[in-house]
Amino acid sequence: MIPGTDVLVIGAGVIGSSVALELARSGRSVTVIDKGPAPGAGSTSSSSSIIRFSYSTLDAVLTAWEAAPAWEHWEQHLGVADPDGMCRFLRTGMLLFDSPDFSFTRITDLWDDVGIPYEVLETPEIAARFPQLDLGKYYPPKPVDDPAFADDPNGTLRALTEPDAGFVDDPMLAARNLAYAARHHGATFRFHAEVAGVEIADGRVAGVRLVGGEVLRSPVVVNVGGPHSWRLNEMAGVTEGMRIRTRALRQEVFAATAPAGLALDDGAPVVSDLDIGQYFRPQIGGTVLVGGTEPACDELEWVDDADHYDEHTTVEKFETTMYRLARRVPSFGIPHRPTGLAALYDASDDWVPIYDASDLPGWYMACGTSGNQFKNAPIAGKFLRAIVDAVESGHDHDAEPVRFVGERTGRAIDLGAFSRRRSPASTSGTVMG
Ligand SMILES: Cc1cc2nc3c(=O)[nH]c(=O)nc-3n(C[C@H](O)[C@H](O)[C@H](O)COP(=O)(O)OP(=O)(O)OC[C@H]3O[C@@H](n4cnc5c(N)ncnc54)[C@H](O)[C@@H]3O)c2cc1C
DSSP states (O other), rough: OOOOOEEEOOOOOOHHHHHHHHHTTTTEEEEEEEEESSSSTTTGOOOOOOOOOOOOOHHHHHHHHHHHHHHHHHHHTTSSSOTOOOOEEEEEEEEEBTTTTTTTHHHHHHHHTTOOOEEEEHHHHHHHTTTSSSSSSSOOOTTTSGGGGOOOOOBBBEEETTOEEEEEEEEHHHHHHHHHHHHHHHHHEOOOOOOEEEEEEEEEEEEEEEESSOOOOOEEEEEGGGGHHHHHHHTTOOOGGSOEEEEEEEEEEEEEETTOOGGGTTTTOOOEEEETTTTEETTTTTEEEEOOOOOSSOEEEEESSSTSSOOOOEEEEHHHHHHHHHHOOTTTOOOOOOOEEEEEEETTTTTEEEOOOSSSSEEEEEEETTTOOOGGGHHHHHHHHHHHHHTTTTTTTTTOEEEOOOOOOEEEGGGGOOTTSSSOOOOOSSSTO
């Protein structure tokens, strides 16, 4: 048994490692435990790691905007350079096509409010900048075997651009970098250590029990278990007090040779295309990464046990993804075989994460990240630190949610927006948040 630690963090993904860094920075002794082999080896390793600011609520937009400078000034954020290499933010900009599923004015009103730069592009301007794209409106997205899939377009598209958007080149390395910085501040990481139970004494958390029986003692435990977070919350007995549920949702993301003109070296942007139900972005090595945006016609694949799901891509998803992309980019050469991955989101009921305490004193959670919180990892660690600081000093965060003042805007983010007890937020109901 290791001696007691001030804080135990369950999960060494990009968010868990960030939580560990910020809690270690606060002067606490921090131990991170993960059943996997390395930082970021869980769902983080499969992330498309897109950084964007297009969300449906003010607090979500502010959060992403406040987190972005950390990616741009990564070493400054970490306070140390990882000798094994540092991930990089690539500022490609993002093109967001018009769709009834995600109102332009709702986003631009929020961007105007926060001061986020953007442009509205009409069809001829998009065509001039990106002649490779077919700008037909095909909404709603359809399965490829639907005869209407081949229908002519019913109009042409407009788009929003986010010039400050982009992606991080290596999501797993981002987690490793955060873990390195956390270690630099004294945090300890233990891998191949699986939490099997939660120790409770005198009405508060007292630590965790690992598979094999070892008990690790701590008065504060943060659940950052990604797609396993609900199971961990069940072990702690806190799910009854949660109004928002989280569930593992299976996803497939494919890589393909970038169509001419849409490679990273061509200056291609990230494209969010709710008109066909896909997003795509360039990546290093002349390829594009293509994933889905949960259009109504695609059945959601909920997974009951995050340790047992089909980790292989399927022909159906591959064909759907590739044919939809070919619709938007007629020059796209559909590959003969799939290259891709299957992974899990930890999706919440409203696609907004939960950064919160719980009904069990000492048990905290950063979960329900809904396929859209990689970008917010640097600030999620700070949110958890602010919540732990406040609640451990006796503050009632449920009654009077902590407000976190962002350094970039000086604006307060209401952390009650990420409460486990919130009424579900009105969002796009998809990974877009
Ligand atoms: C396919 C995909 C694409 C995505 N694309 C984007 C994107 O473009 N932009 C964006 O912002 N976000 C994106 N996301 C979301 C983002 O990647 C996640 O929100 C983020 O990586 C979650 O990090 P985490 O640390 O919370 O969880 P994880 O990385 O899943 O880490 C959780 C860790 O907990 C450990 N664990 C679980 N149970 C136990 C236990 N019982 N005992 C010990 N350890 C345990 C696991 O081993 C794991 O390492 C995407 C996610 C996926 C899956």
